[in-house]
Amino acid sequence: MILAHADQVSRRYGDVLALDRVDLTVRAGELVGLLGPNGAGKSTLINLLVGLRRPTAGRVELFGGDPRDATSRRRLGVTPQETGLPGTLRVGEVVDFVSAHFPDPVPRAELLDRFGLADQVRRQTGGLSGGQRRRLAVALAFIGRPRLVILDEPTTGLDVEARHSLWEAVRAFHSEGGTVLLSSHYLEEVEALAQRVVVIGHGRVLADDTVDAVRGIVGVRRVSLIADELPPLPGVVSTEHAEGRTHLLTTDADQLVRDLVRAGVAFRELEVRPTSLEEAFLTITADDRPTAVTA
Numbered sequence: 001m002i003l004a005h006a007d008q009v010s011r012r013y014g015d016v017l018a019l020d021r022v023d024l025t026v027r028a029g030e031l032v033g034l035l036g037p038n039g040a041g042k043s044t045l046i047n048l049l050v051g052l053r054r055p056t057a058g059r060v061e062l063f064g065g066d067p068r069d070a071t072s073r074r075r076l077g078v079t080p081q082e083t084g085l086p087g088t089l090r091v092g093e094v095v096d097f098v099s100a101h102f103p104d105p106v107p108r109a110e111l112l113d114r115f116g117l118a119d120q121v122r123r124q125t126g127g128l129s130g131g132q133r134r135r136l137a138v139a140l141a142f143i144g145r146p147r148l149v150i151l152d153e154p155t156t157g158l159d160v161e162a163r164h165s166l167w168e169a170v171r172a173f174h175s176e177g178g179t180v181l182l183s184s185h186y187l188e189e190v191e192a193l194a195q196r197v198v199v200i201g202h203g204r205v206l207a208d209d210t211v212d213a214v215r216g217i218v219g220v221r222r223v224s225l226i227a228d229e230l231p232p233l234p235g236v237v238s239t240e241h242a243e244g245r246t247h248l249l250t251t252d253a254d255q256l257v258r259d260l261v262r263a264g265v266a267f268r269e270l271e272v273r274p275t276s277l278e279e280a281f282l283t284i285t286a287d288d289r290p291t292a293v294t295a
C-alpha cells in the first residue's frame with residue numbers, strides 16, 4: 001500500500017526551481033531516507049507531502065488523498081525542520097496538549113521515556129537545551145500512533161548520544177510496523193536507519209535504491225594530478241580537466257594509483273580526496289552514466 005506519493009512534482013519559488021519533476025513513492029512498512037546536500041530540495045518535497053505547500057506542477061498524494069485535506073493527515077506524524085514550542089509551557093503540558101488531539105495517544109510517560117525526556121517533564125520548554133527541544137519536537141510526531149512519520153533532519157543539533165537514542169526510537173517504531181520518511185545530510189544517519197535511500201540534488205532525484213547500492217556510488221574518490229597524457233584507466237567513472245589538472249573520479253583510488261604507476265604515467269602533484277555527496281552524484285549524473293536503478 002502506498003502511503004505517500006509524488007508524481008512528476010515540480011516546485012518553483014520565483015526564479016528558483018526547488019524541485020524538478022520528482023517522483024517518490026513511500027509504501028507501508030518502509031523506512032526511507034531522503035539524502036542530499038543543503039538546498040537540494042528535501043524540505044520542499046517534505047512540505048509538499050505534508051500539505052504545507054502546493055506543487056507548481058505534478059501531483060502529490062498522502063494516504064491516497066490530497067495532503068492539504070486534513071483527513072489525509074490523520075495518520076501522519078511530522079517534525080518539520082523548524083519547530084517552535086511555547087517557551088512557558090512545561091514539557092508535560094506540551095505533550096498533554098498535543099495528545100488531546102488524538103483518540104489513542106501514546107501515554108505521556110512512555111513517550112518521554114522513549115525519547116530520553118522523562119526527567120524533563122516539569123521543565124518549561126524555554127529552558128530546555130536545543131537538543132532537548134529537538135527531541136521533544138520529534139517525540140510529538142509519534143504521539144498519535146501515526147502510520148507514517150515524516151522527519152525533516154530530526155537529529156540536527158543533537159550530540160552523538162542523543163542522536164543514537166533518537167535512532168533507537170525511530171527503529172522501534174519501524175519494527176512495530178510504522179513507516180518512516182526522514183531527510184538527512186548525513187549518509188551515516190541514513191545508513192544506520194534506512195533500507196532505501198532517495199538521493200536528491202539540485203531539485204532532482206539522483207538515485208533511488210538500496211542503501212548498499214547508494215553507498216557504492218557515494219564511495220567515489222577524486223584522484224587529481226598533473227599529467228600530459230593518460231592511458232585508458234579502468235574504474236574511472238568521470239574525467240575532468242581544470243586549470244592544468246586532471247580530476248578522475250573512481251570507486252577504487254588505491255587501484256587507480258597502482259594502475260597509473262604500472263602504466264608508467266609521468267604524473268605529479270597527486271592528490272586523493274573524498275568527493276562530497278553532491279560532487280559524486282552531480283558528476284556522475286552530468287556524465288549521463290547510470291547511477292542506480294529505481295527501486
Ligand SMILES: Nc1ncnc2c1ncn2[C@@H]1O[C@H](COP(=O)(O)OP(=O)(O)OP(=O)(O)O)[C@@H](O)[C@H]1O
Pocket residue numbers: 013014016017018036037038039040041042043044045081185
Ligand atoms: N520559501 C522559499 N522561498 C524561496 N526559495 C526557497 C524557499 N524555500 C526553499 N527555497 C529554495 O529552494 C531550494 C531548495 O530548498 P530546500 O529547503 O527544499 O532544500 P533542503 O534540501 O531541505 O536544504 P537544507 O538541507 O539546507 O534544509 C533552495 O535553493 C532554497 O533556497
